[in-house]
Amino acid sequence: MADLSIRDLVKRYDKTQVLHGISLDVEDGEFVVFVGPSGCGKSTTLRMIAGLEEITSGEVSIAGRLVNNLEPKERDIAMVFQNYAIYPHMTVRKNIGFGLRTAKMPRADKERRIDEVAVILGMTDLLDRKPSQLSGGQRQRVAIGRAMVRDPAVFLFDEPLSNLDAQLRTQMRLEIKKLHQRVGNTIIFVTHDQVEAMTMADRIVIMKDGHIQQVGTPSEVYHSPANTFVARFIGAPSMNMLPGVVEDGGKIWLDSGTEVTLNTAAKPGQAVVLGVRPEDLYPGDGPALVRGPVLVREPLGAETLIYVGREGDEVIAKADGRTPPEVGEEVTLTAALENLHVFDAETGEALR
Amino acid sequence: MAVTEEIRPNADALLHAAPPRRPANLGQILRWTLLFLGGIAMVMPIAYMISTSLKWPHEVYNLQLIPDEPHLENYTYVLEDGRFYGWFINSIVIAVVTTVSNVLFDSLVGYTLCKFRFPGRYIVFIAILSTLMIPTEMLVIPWYLMSQQLGWLDTYWGIMFPGLMTAFGTFLMKQFFETVPDDFIEAARIDGLNELQIWWTVAMPLVKPALAALAIFVFLGNWTAFIWPLIVTNSVEMYTLPVGLSSFGDEADVAWELIMTGAAISTIPTLVVFLIFQRYIIQGVVMAGLKG
Ligand SMILES: Nc1ncnc2c1ncn2[C@@H]1O[C@H](COP(=O)(O)OP(=O)(O)OP(=O)(O)O)[C@@H](O)[C@H]1O
Numbered sequence: 001m002a003d004l005s006i007r008d009l010v011k012r013y014d015k016t017q018v019l020h021g022i023s024l025d026v027e028d029g030e031f032v033v034f035v036g037p038s039g040c041g042k043s044t045t046l047r048m049i050a051g052l053e054e055i056t057s058g059e060v061s062i063a064g065r066l067v068n069n070l071e072p073k074e075r076d077i078a079m080v081f082q083n084y085a086i087y088p089h090m091t092v093r094k095n096i097g098f099g100l101r102t103a104k105m106p107r108a109d110k111e112r113r114i115d116e117v118a119v120i121l122g123m124t125d126l127l128d129r130k131p132s133q134l135s136g137g138q139r140q141r142v143a144i145g146r147a148m149v150r151d152p153a154v155f156l157f158d159e160p161l162s163n164l165d166a167q168l169r170t171q172m173r174l175e176i177k178k179l180h181q182r183v184g185n186t187i188i189f190v191t192h193d194q195v196e197a198m199t200m201a202d203r204i205v206i207m208k209d210g211h212i213q214q215v216g217t218p219s220e221v222y223h224s225p226a227n228t229f230v231a232r233f234i235g236a237p238s239m240n241m242l243p244g245v246v247e248d249g250g251k252i253w254l255d256s257g258t259e260v261t262l263n264t265a266a267k268p269g270q271a272v273v274l275g276v277r278p279e280d281l282y283p284g285d286g287p288a289l290v291r292g293p294v295l296v297r298e299p300l301g302a303e304t305l306i307y308v309g310r311e312g313d314e315v316i317a318k319a320d321g322r323t324p325p326e327v328g329e330e331v332t333l334t335a336a337l338e339n340l341h342v343f344d345a346e347t348g349e350a351l352r
Numbered sequence: 353m354a355v356t357e358e359i360r361p362n363a364d365a366l367l368h369a370a371p372p373r374r375p376a377n378l379g380q381i382l383r384w385t386l387l388f389l390g391g392i393a394m395v396m397p398i399a400y401m402i403s404t405s406l407k408w409p410h411e412v413y414n415l416q417l418i419p420d421e422p423h424l425e426n427y428t429y430v431l432e433d434g435r436f437y438g439w440f441i442n443s444i445v446i447a448v449v450t451t452v453s454n455v456l457f458d459s460l461v462g463y464t465l466c467k468f469r470f471p472g473r474y475i476v477f478i479a480i481l482s483t484l485m486i487p488t489e490m491l492v493i494p495w496y497l498m499s500q501q502l503g504w505l506d507t508y509w510g511i512m513f514p515g516l517m518t519a520f521g522t523f524l525m526k527q528f529f530e531t532v533p534d535d536f537i538e539a540a541r542i543d544g545l546n547e548l549q550i551w552w553t554v555a556m557p558l559v560k561p562a563l564a565a566l567a568i569f570v571f572l573g574n575w576t577a578f579i580w581p582l583i584v585t586n587s588v589e590m591y592t593l594p595v596g597l598s599s600f601g602d603e604a605d606v607a608w609e610l611i612m613t614g615a616a617i618s619t620i621p622t623l624v625v626f627l628i629f630q631r632y633i634i635q636g637v638v639m640a641g642l643k644g
């Protein structure tokens with residue numbers, strides 16, 4: 001039995017449709033991350049699961065129970081918001097306990113539960129403070145504590161880390177992941193940061209314009225992107241895209257004038273795009289995918305990123321950290337054939 | 353060595369040096385003059401109120417600020433006059449009840465208009481706002497006729513009913529609830545509170561400064577209200593303080609010294625209310641200044 005199941009979820013505001021039939025099954029205890037560019041409908045989906053947004057059509061079931069017509073509080077969920085939504089006029093203890101306000105349990109049990117959560121989050125010393133006396137990270141922890149205290153079937157997070165600075169974000173990322181391993185509840189986590197998605201998720205759901213583009217483990221979406229959008233969205237710097245045409249015998253004639261022989265499902269004459277990640281593209285012998293001068297170098301220490309080709313049409317490749325080619329030097333870039341991705345140039349769908 | 357000695361500033365000289373004098377510019381002079389005049393304009397009526405309350409009747413029209421023979425007879429007279437207490441109690445009851453009523457109901461309506469999407473919401477808001485444009489003087493007669501029909505003349509209810517809710521208060525609270533993030537409300541909804549609980553435990557504490565300001569406005573407005581209480585009351589026992597005070601003296605002469613004495617005493621509750629609530633206003637400003 002799937003813990004959370006979404007069927008053909010549609011959302012329409014007056015005339016504009018923002019979700020076009022989303023379907024997804026989430027296993028019990030799974031950590032699923034929704035990722036996608038701004039405005040793609042991640043928050044809307046999450047809020048429909050939470051019951052904060054009306055469902056235009058489709059079904060949401062939690063723990064095998066259809067929840068479409070249930071109030072948020074009856075859905076056995078908890079949500080953590082981007083700007084924490086912890087109440088400035090209440091102490092940390094009150095804030096964490098707020099999730100238990102309407103729970104029918106003895107006061108002593110509630111207090112014990114709050115203390116347990118505070119221990120897990122390392123906030124025992126801060127229980128009597130007001131939110132204004134906390135740092136951003138601590139505030140976010142209070143918000144998480146308030147969700148945890150109710151031990152819901154599903155945790156919903158809507159970009160909970162985007163108000164934190166980079167270092168704290170990395171730290172909280174790890175903490176949330178550890179927390180998940182410890183408490184084991186199902187988590188749906190929304191972000192527009194693909195690094196967050198890759199590092200935290202059991203499975204990633206990539207969305208665009210109200211459609212799901214691909215669902216898969218971080219490794220799947222990275223190594224076998226379903227289309228050019230996913231290919232370019234996941235991984236930084238983005239995947240290079242080299243246009244070409246399929247010839248007889250599985251050969252692909254690139255616009256740059258090189259021929260690559262690949263095992264692809266593409267039909268002869270079809271326009272395709274060859275995708276290759278910067279980390280898979282390097283100066284060396286082998287099929288020459290790109291030839292051109294080095295425009296810019298970005299030393300990262302262990303390796304150096306080089307931008308090669310014509311201005312405005314350059315590709316990014318990875319060169320050695322110690323002896324990278326000089327700026328202006330002509331280089332030939334190559335890649336292992338198994339690291340090449342082929343997409344239909346028109347639809348963007350992966351062809352192998 | 354010698355060089356450092358020379359450079360080191362002479363602490364003594366610094367301590368005793370006159371502060372640098374900046375020539376006052378014209379704008380500054382103008383500002384101070386205006387503020388000074390404004391201050392005088394504010395203080396004079398209060399000064400005259402107190403001064404008059406210390407005068408004998410024959411001195412009242414002698415406009416000097418310091419009475420020739422200041423005395424407290426007027427205070428003894430007013431405080432010993434049984435009617436004064438009755439009016440005082442009437443005014444307190446009316447001002448407190450209307451204040452509580454406005455704080456509760458203006459904010460309930462303001463909250464609803466601000467945080468709920470329902471058909472006709474905008475029309476309701478405009479309808480409420482438009483009542484702001486009708487002056488009290490125009491409403492007094494319909495109110496009176498209505499009170500007469502309903503038997504509300506000469507009752508607390510009759511005095512209070514027009515002010516139990518105000519369009520201004522509703523508007524004010526709606527604007528302030530805009531500053532409460534929707535996330536706060538949705539988080540509480542997920543935590544299982546019903547809408548009334550959310551309003552009371554989440555939204556209301558977050559707009560305390562606005563509530564304090566509203567409370568001060570409403571209290572002062574009702575404490576000093578004159579025309580409607582004058583019209584709707586008949587018996588001396590039902591008078592409010594301002595109506596009662598104006599009745600001091602007889603047809604031939606107005607007893608200004610007694611009116612001013614009563615007025616001086618009646619400022620005390622307004623001061624108390626202000627002192628209680630201004631703390632919240634200042635707190636609110638401080639809280640708003642903190643990020644997050
Ligand atoms: N009340 C509304 N009325 C009309 N359109 C809306 C409304 N709320 C959201 N939308 C639209 O729905 C789309 C999806 O919004 P949503 O908030 O789900 O995006 P998101 O993926 O969470 O983006 P972000 O990363 O910026 O938070 C957007 O195009 C937005 O303009």
Ligand SMILES: [Mg+2]
Pocket residue numbers: 042043044158159
């Ligand atoms: Mg969003």
